[in-house]
Amino acid sequence: MHTKSAARNIFYGGSAFFILIFFGLTIHSHYYIVNVSTDKKGLTQAVIHGKKLWEDKSCVNCHTILGEGAYFAPELGNVWVRYGGKDDPEGARETFKTWMKSQPTGVEGRRQMPQFNFTEKELDDLADFFKWVSTIDTNGWPPNDAG
Amino acid sequence: MKYKTQKIALAYFAVAMGLFAIQVLGGLLAGFIYISPNFLSELMPFNTVRMLHTNALVVWLLLGFFGAAYYLIPEEAERAIHSPAIAYAQLALLVVGTLGAVITYTFNLFEGNFFLGLQGREFLEQPLWVKLGIVVAVLMFLYNVTMTALQGKKTAISNVLILGIWGLAIFFLFAFYVPANLALDKMYWWYVIHLWVEGVWELIMAAILAFLMLKLTGVDREVVEKWVYVIVALALFSGVLGTGHHYYWIGTPKYWTWIGSIFSALEVVPFFVMVLFSFSMVWKGGRDHPNKAAMLWALGTAVMAFFGAGVWGFMHTLSSVNYYSHGTQVTAAHGHLAFFGAYVSINLAIITYAMPYLLKREPYNQVLNMISFWVMNSSMAFMTIVLTFAGAIQTHLQRVNGDAYMDVQAQLHLFYVMRFGAGAVFVIGCLMFIYATFVPRKELISKASPAPAE
Numbered sequence: 001m002h003t004k005s006a007a008r009n010i011f012y013g014g015s016a017f018f019i020l021i022f023f024g025l026t027i028h029s030h031y032y033i034v035n036v037s038t039d040k041k042g043l044t045q046a047v048i049h050g051k052k053l054w055e056d057k058s059c060v061n062c063h064t065i066l067g068e069g070a071y072f073a074p075e076l077g078n079v080w081v082r083y084g085g086k087d088d089p090e091g092a093r094e095t096f097k098t099w100m101k102s103q104p105t106g107v108e109g110r111r112q113m114p115q116f117n118f119t120e121k122e123l124d125d126l127a128d129f130f131k132w133v134s135t136i137d138t139n140g141w142p143p144n145d146a147g
Numbered sequence: 148m149k150y151k152t153q154k155i156a157l158a159y160f161a162v163a164m165g166l167f168a169i170q171v172l173g174g175l176l177a178g179f180i181y182i183s184p185n186f187l188s189e190l191m192p193f194n195t196v197r198m199l200h201t202n203a204l205v206v207w208l209l210l211g212f213f214g215a216a217y218y219l220i221p222e223e224a225e226r227a228i229h230s231p232a233i234a235y236a237q238l239a240l241l242v243v244g245t246l247g248a249v250i251t252y253t254f255n256l257f258e259g260n261f262f263l264g265l266q267g268r269e270f271l272e273q274p275l276w277v278k279l280g281i282v283v284a285v286l287m288f289l290y291n292v293t294m295t296a297l298q299g300k301k302t303a304i305s306n307v308l309i310l311g312i313w314g315l316a317i318f319f320l321f322a323f324y325v326p327a328n329l330a331l332d333k334m335y336w337w338y339v340i341h342l343w344v345e346g347v348w349e350l351i352m353a354a355i356l357a358f359l360m361l362k363l364t365g366v367d368r369e370v371v372e373k374w375v376y377v378i379v380a381l382a383l384f385s386g387v388l389g390t391g392h393h394y395y396w397i398g399t400p401k402y403w404t405w406i407g408s409i410f411s412a413l414e415v416v417p418f419f420v421m422v423l424f425s426f427s428m429v430w431k432g433g434r435d436h437p438n439k440a441a442m443l444w445a446l447g448t449a450v451m452a453f454f455g456a457g458v459w460g461f462m463h464t465l466s467s468v469n470y471y472s473h474g475t476q477v478t479a480a481h482g483h484l485a486f487f488g489a490y491v492s493i494n495l496a497i498i499t500y501a502m503p504y505l506l507k508r509e510p511y512n513q514v515l516n517m518i519s520f521w522v523m524n525s526s527m528a529f530m531t532i533v534l535t536f537a538g539a540i541q542t543h544l545q546r547v548n549g550d551a552y553m554d555v556q557a558q559l560h561l562f563y564v565m566r567f568g569a570g571a572v573f574v575i576g577c578l579m580f581i582y583a584t585f586v587p588r589k590e591l592i593s594k595a596s597p598a599p600a601e
Contacts, residue, residue, distance in 0.1 A: 003373055004369060007377055011377075011380035015380065015384070018387040018388055022387045022388055029399045033330045033331050034331070038330050038398055043328060051327060051329060056258055056259045056265075056267060057194075058194045058265060058267040059267065060194075060267060061193070061267070062193050062197075065329070066396055067474030068333065070197050071478070071479055072180075072193050072197070073552075075474065075552065104189070106185075109185070110184060111184040111193070112192070114192050136329070139395060141395070142396075142473075142546065143471060143547070143549075146546070146549045146555075147552060
């Protein structure tokens with residue numbers, strides 16, 4: 001039937017058209033991320049290692065980061081800001097490290113975070129990762145420090 | 148069942164249903180941890196439970212798709228599956244990979260190892276060796292069904308189904324690209340996640356739904372196939388650029404707030420057309436197919452996908468709304484109803500349709516199957532509404548008022564209790580379905596039932 005082949009051709013042609021536009025915009029977005037919205041120079045070995053630790057411990061299956069992940073534990077894309085890292089980076093780092101070392105709290109009825117037994121170096125790298133993530137230009141998200 | 152090789156589907160469906168049970172039990176456990184957070188917190192932390200819940204879901208849905216393809220492609224192509232041996236080897240490979248992933252997650256084995264350890268990006272946690280196994284398995288599948296379809300009759304249904312699985316394979320390759328830059332990582336991560344569930348999986352769903360309509364209603368193939376192309380065209384026209392609704396807040400350019408809002412708002416359209424399609428086929432069709440349960444699931448999947456993926460997706464997809472609701476329980480509500488309505492239900496529909504043929508029996512236990520339909524649908528609807536309320540409150544307290552995350556969560560406790568209750572009922576529905584589908588009974592119920600399709 002004529003209309004079926006017309007529908008098929010519109011499907012193939014239209015889909016190819018939209019996929020090409022999408023790829024084009026992705027390429028632009030790729031350059032935008034690398035050069036504009038993220039801190040290129042700040043992406044150090046420590047930050048990269050921090051991200052690796054974030055993945056190895058499967059943190060994203062409790063926490064969100066930039067709003068993506070599980071909704072069981074607080075947002076961490078802005079944890080650096082929430083800990084006051086903008087004004088007092090050393091204080092934020094210490095607060096973060098103390099927090100990590102004191103888990104799990106064991107408090108009855110409160111969600112528990114495991115103890116990961118990170119070394120000082122690993123904790124620093126993780127802190128560097130969160131600090132780097134907090135500098136991503138996210139169009140002003142989240143609306144406030146609560147994340 | 149016209150071809151012996153269609154029997155391959157039985158093995159796929161059986162493994163899929165086993166994983167379905169594991170998935171919902173994992174979900175129930177996760178729901179219990181929400182209301183009793185100290186439970187298993189040292190032995191099996193929440194993140195591990197959640198990995199099992201989400202990964203079991205994805206794997207069983209894929210197994211269902213593969214099983215559906217092995218069932219329907221021979222009937223469409225009018226030709227036996229090219230190589231049953233490859234099909235069974237593919238299943239064995241997927242089972243080994245699944246077991247490997249489960250053991251790796253549960254005991255966190257080989258932590259940090261690039262090849263053997265888990266890779267902690269959401270939904271793509273499978274160790275590298277498992278990911279490579281998935282690629283090999285999908286290539287085996289594509290070779291097998293493409294050969295079958297090429298040597299046989301080419302229909303729009305098998306065409307769209309195979310195209311959907313080719314797309315699935317191609318976009319999965321982005322799972323191997325893990326940039327050190329988190330923003331880039333996220334942008335390409337969505338190439339797998341979004342372009343699967345809001346892209347190529349819709350092709351698979353439309354093809355299976357069309358096959359069911361063709362068989363259940365007896366409507367002319369030409370009519371059905373025209374609808375299929377309209378549906379999948381609308382799905383990709385809206386869904387591809389609709390990826391932009393994930394590019395609002397991750398470091399991508401601001402123009403995505405416009406592109407994403409406009410195109411993702413249109414993602415509701417193909418789901419609405421699926422409702423129009425399935426209901427008008429049933430009204431037009433003259434066939435009184437004995438498998439009423441399959442008809443119920445087929446109509447149910449169209450309706451619930453429209454609400455879950457369509458309406459609940461639209462609810463928080465505009466960037467001005469999403470700014471406040473992003474990453475709250477609203478997303479969890481949408482995720483649950485969308486996956487259940489679209490992909491769980493289409494699988495249960497084709498399984499309900501095919502099993503009587505695969506087991507060479509009348510559609511036994513129809514009533515129990517239909518009861519399980521209502522139990523699962525109503526409990527999932529309840530869970531979705533509960534989580535939506537929780538999400539709305541969370542959005543206001545946390546995103547508008549700026550209250551701390553954990554303080555807000557404490558205030559949502561009642562909703563999490565109700566969610567757990569809904570989950571428990573859903574598990575019962577799931578087990579009822581599996582029993583009704585796999586355990587044959589002596590009496591024939593279908594002929595006696597008055598057959599209300601909806």
